[in-house]
Amino acid sequence: MSVAPLRLVSRRTVELTIDGQSVRAPEGATILQAAQSVGIATPTLCYLETLTPVNACRVCVVEVEGSRVLVPACARKVEPNMVVHTNSARVRHSRRMVLELLASSVDLSYAPAEVQGYLAEYGAQPERYGQPAAAPDRDHAHAGHHTPVADGYAATVAQPVKVDNDLYVRDYARCILCYKCVEACGVDAQNTFAIAVAGRGFEARISTEFNHILPDSACVYCGNCIGVCPTGALMFKSEHDMRAAGAWDESRQTRTDTICPYCGVGCTLQLHVQDNRIVKVTSPQDNDVTSGHLCVKGRFGWQFVQNRGDGRGGGVAAP
Amino acid sequence: MDLRLIPDAEPSDAERAALDALLGAPETAWEGALVAHPDEGVFGAGGREAREQRHLLLPALHAVRDAVGYISEGGLNYICRRLSVPPAEAYGVASFYALFALEPQPPVVAHVCDDIACRVRGAAGLCSALETRLGPAGNPALGGAATWVTSPCLGMCERAPAVLLQRAGAADVALPDADADAVVAALSGRVASANGARLHGSASAPQTREPEQHDLRLLRRVGRVDPESLDAYRASGGYEALRQAFALGPAGVIREISDARLLGRGGAAFPAARKMEDVARAPVRPHYLICNADESEPGTFKDRVIMEEDPFALVEAMTIAGYAAGCEQGFLYIRGEYPLALARLQHAIAQARARGFLGRDIMGTGYDFDIEIRKGAGAYICGEETALFSSIEGLRGEPRSKPPFPTQAGLFRRPTLVNNVETLVNMPWIVLHGGPAYAATGTAGSSGTKLFCLSGHVARPGIYEAPFGTTLRELLTLAGGVAGGRPIRAVLLGGAAGGFVTADELDVPLTFEGTRAIGASLGSAVVMVFDDTVDMADIVLRIAAFFRDESCGQCVPCRVGTVRQEEALRRLAHGSPLGSVASDLALIDELALVMRDASICGLGQTAASAVQSAIAKLGLFQDGQGA
Known part of the structure; x- marks a missing residue:
């Protein structure tokens, strides 16, 4: 709530x-x-x-x-x-x-x-x-058992990025287990319950049921988990890909507030724009309508803005 | 909430039957019935009422595991459908517990204790023998019919080494005094009867096997009165205290317990009457009573022996406590590793219910009270009272911040009285004989008698009842002294969350205040003796590994602190510190401080105490050597 x-x-x-x-x-x-x-x-x-x-x-x-x-x-x-x-x-x-x-x-x-x-x-x-230290497979760790790391090494939560859909990635090597995404997915915002904390102790992790891919889970891609993640563990795929390509540059980005065009609720969207292209969409936390939360359309449904075909920023799709 | 289940994962017939046996057959297709209800669609089945069954999640997980040996996707799906729990959350809960596997595993699993008490009595040899005969821990053995894994303390330290056998489709069995032959035989399906021949007296409480020379209060029926007979219990004075409690009234019971100055026996030594009174006075209803029988502190087995040998006493004591605190519902949360205690309590509760000692209008007084058993599934943290609430409620066993305190907002956010088994079983005596008579035994700060758990290198391990104020030396003498007459290297007092004392400190009076004065703690009354042959560094490492494994993972100081503590201790034990021995010892101190100061609950706050005392009192690691 x-x-x-x-x-x-x-x-x-x-x-x-x-x-x-x-x-x-x-x-x-x-x-x-x-x-x-x-x-x-x-x-x-x-x-x-x-x-x-x-x-x-x-x-x-x-x-x-x-x-x-x-x-x-x-x-x-x-x-x-x-x-x-x-x-x-x-x-x-x-x-x-x-x-x-x-x-x-x-x-x-x-x-x-x-x-x-x-x-x-x-x-x-x-x-x-x-x-x-390189971490062993954390997704199948059994509660109450662990293998110590070699002397001189410090255990970490390092693991591969989970890329299983076109909208966002989950890089749990960056996860501090703050529970925010679970709360936003659950009763505090979305009431979808696609993810929860699983496992125990240092092997505790954010997971879907049986570590299934997101498309098989209850996820509705509202992206509110990304909105609350404090460490970049959850990230727009667009941002993830640009970072991988070395193209992500926040100093070249502008932020533009607008109102979501999809329905009558009137959520405030903040468009993050780099090189005249939208690279991600957020909503201000202190916004009375959204409290920072959006739905799949507002958060991810902005490609039409860029489907211009004329190479200029017209905003109206070519017929 | 839109309940989205795992695609294409159906329960097997065995899983469906096991869950239906627990919850009753589903009425609607929404809940998983194979044939739709005729009025399906006219009434809703997935609403608030369905979601309020969340507290059945842990029993449901047990039912599915007991039937097929692990929690399958189909089994989890069916649980989620029946209880309207999102699969991700049910998975999060199931994966929290060590006794639940979420991947197929052989139908019989031997959990072999390699914790500190078993370690000094041959656990390492047992594990290596099993590795030779069955292959590495966790691998399928005997043609895929069985496997074995290591386990933290199973609470059978007086008969070490101990093994717990988990079987699909059959009850769990404890194997005390285990050797490789017995384990392999058991894994092959040859299990000896769980109940050995009855002796006059209990092997687990050596005092009870001697002629009547001890004035035992808590152990007076142990090994002498049939624990499966309500008549035998009544013939030995059972239920006289409850009758007396009804005569005294709730306020009278609380007054006697207050006069008795009874302190909680779970480790924190909180005045029992104060909690009871707070709950009794709480305006919010209903009130709940919880008996904390999640005895998981390494080296602790006193509550197990009471529950196995005198289960009716606990049932009567809970009824008295429930009456005094105004509770109509009691929960008995017992750890999952105690199959015999569980069976005896189930039997005792059923008997008491059948004979009008539980249920409606108890003994014709108009008082209603019943007890529901909840079985843990391998999580030390669930002995922490707020984690215990979470566990019963069907959530992950994570502790909650206090305040609010349980007496205001405990189980289901209602006023809740939580007491340890031993605390409760003191109450009938107090009610019957009066608080002042009780307080005449023991010391000013610690009244009554205490059950001590003696294990390790003592001649006669077991639980011993002695008045508070008995010295450690007297207690060791009672247990026959050090096995083999060797010198004592150290005694672990209070469990893994307690600390070590040395042979110079044997004259410490065993009271809450006396142990505090020498910087130790009585804790759960563990007295584990290590003679001079023990590699103490190995013991300390096992304690550090225990806390790392048992941390719930919720708060950073404990989740990562216990990992870093174990890493530093391993480096020191191996003689390869980072920087210098001094810098690693300083690091361990810094970790101890943040865990004690900033952890949410008692687990993190005490995760360094035994380690710290081993370094300070035993001089461990100081010279760069292990022991």
């Missing part, structure tokens, strides 16, 4: 202390929201405003006085007189380690600049765990 912003008319407020400053936050707000309201930035990976918090990545952890362990800022609600530290040695240690553990096991090279920024800010050194 999408979470509507807290905009009730008269909300009780709660007073708490974050990093020494007194903060008033509406009752029911999270520590993350309270910290944001006073300009304290908190790194997040598995959190997205439009999805139910799963607090799985633990990069947003903060120290709450009186709590034995650190708590996830994205999910923990503020309480009166809570004393929160977001920059203590314990917090910085856990954030650095979480980032290191992820970066040492997952390919984060397509993750946005924001994530690269976290790695630098917290001084993550993923290389200190050893040489990245």
Whole structure:
């Protein structure tokens, strides 16, 4: 379920202390929201405003006085007189380690600049765990059993890209298991349930039933999983192919907002255009109509715009 | 939701029959009936009501696996159709559990324990003998009729090495004191009877085999009263406590348990009365009671012995707890590796129900209460109470964040009282004799008696009942001391989530506070002895591998941290650290800190504790050597 912003008319407020400053936050707000309201930035990976918090990545952890362990800022609600530290040695240690553990096991090279920024800010050194090891077949791993890697190597989730349809690819070597795609495919947006987390432990993975190809699954190609993926593990096939050909260049891309022409809902589309060709379509997360989600037509049905035949950008298909 | 099943995957007749036996025959073609219902299309069968059957997913997976030995695509499809569960989600749940195979495998599988308790009693030799005779673990053997795999602790540490036999179309069987001949014979279809000849006293609880010299409370019926006879149970004082509980009323029961100062025996030592009172007072209804019998901490087998030998006591105790906390429904979640305990409990519950001790209007008091058994499928994490809720609800056994606490929002988001088997079976005595009398035994901080699980190099392994405050040395003496009289290298206290103590610390009083004072933990009361011949590095590596295998994978600190911890320990054990020994030891400390501080649940938070204590107390790896 999408979470509507807290905009009730008269909300009780709660007073708490974050990093020494007194903060008033509406009752029911999270520590993350309270910290944001006073300009304290908190790194997040598995959190997205439009999805139910799963607090799985633990990069947003903060120290709450009186709590034995650190708590996830994205999910923990503020309480009166809570004393929160977001920059203590314990917090910085856990954030650095979480980032290191992820970066040492997952390919984060397509993750946005924001994530690269976290790695630098917290001084993550993923290389200190050893040489990245090639991963065995993860899709058939049996829960409760594993084969250790050779000394000096660090286990990773490396595996081949899954390309089984014309619209998007799944590159789970880049997957940090944030659960966002599963939530977007499920009750938080699409209610299709084509994918779920399968397996257990380090061998946990996003999968269709029995690892079947997407065309045999329940997938409706809404692409909302791509929209929420924070690391580029899920990607438009158009982008994947251009990257493979070395043609992808975001510095040469423009973004144009328009309204989807297909039906009366009126979803806002953001067209990513490179060299006067649409290369992918997204929708802004803060859009009231879409919350960033689209359907197969809005997300993938834009080829007609380019079927001009005259080599110029007319927008009207040749008769 | 549009339920899209796997194309062209139909269930076999055996799979269909197994599931129909569990769920009843399907009424409509939508649910999988072969002939459509005459009113088909007039009423909907796939709505909310169908989706609310999600909690039957785990029993359904068991039914299909038990019938054909694995979860096939057709079998999964039929489960999904019957329960309106998307196949991807059902696959995600099935693949979470170690005891479910999702690819065809031979009909008989031997799960051979190679965990720490069995390891020091010949598991490695057993595994290599099996490899010689049957081929590598996981490969089909005996002409494709059987296979064998290694397993984490099976909870039969007093009769190590242990093996669990999983069979298609027949009940599982535990093989204690296993050797290669016995395993091969069993895999060939020659299985000895699950119930050995009854002795006066139980082999698993040596105190019960001695003349009446011990004042046993929890073990008083073990090995002496027929565990399959309700009459024998009543003749030995059974159900007097429930009668007394009804006389006291719910508040009276809670008061006695409060006066008894009973602390939870599952490992966390939380005051039992406080949880009970919180649930009793919760305004939201219904309330649920859960008996946590997912005893999976390596080296722990006390709850198994109680369930096998005195199952009615647990049924009565659950009824008392349910009455006090205002629950009408109890769930007993038992780990999948305990076939005999499961059979005895099923029998006891059926007997109790038939005789009016469960069900409607119990003992004519108007109180309704019933117990449903749920069987786990090989996942240590499901012993964590919130993961246990997920497992019962038909979700992956992943823990949830607390708050909200189970007493407010537990099973099905309702107020839930969760207690360990041993905690519960203390309650009848308390109700019958009064809280103050109970609290007179033990110490100020830890009242009553405690069941200890002795295994490894002790002369008489088994469970022992002793008052809190008994020292470790006294307990070891009770168990006949170290087998063979060799010096003690270390004692693992509290299980894989606990820590090691040394021979210098044997005078520690075994209480929650006493063990805490020496930086150890009583945990699930594991007392595993290692003599001076044991390669402790090998033991620590097995513990690290255990946590890596049992992490649910939800949060990063535990999912990747347990992997990195095992990698670093292996490097140190092999004398090939990255950088230096000091830098790898520092890395292990850093991993321990993030796992303890930032993991969602107790598994990750304690995944480094035994490793840390082995390094600190046993001096392991410090000199660059394994042991």
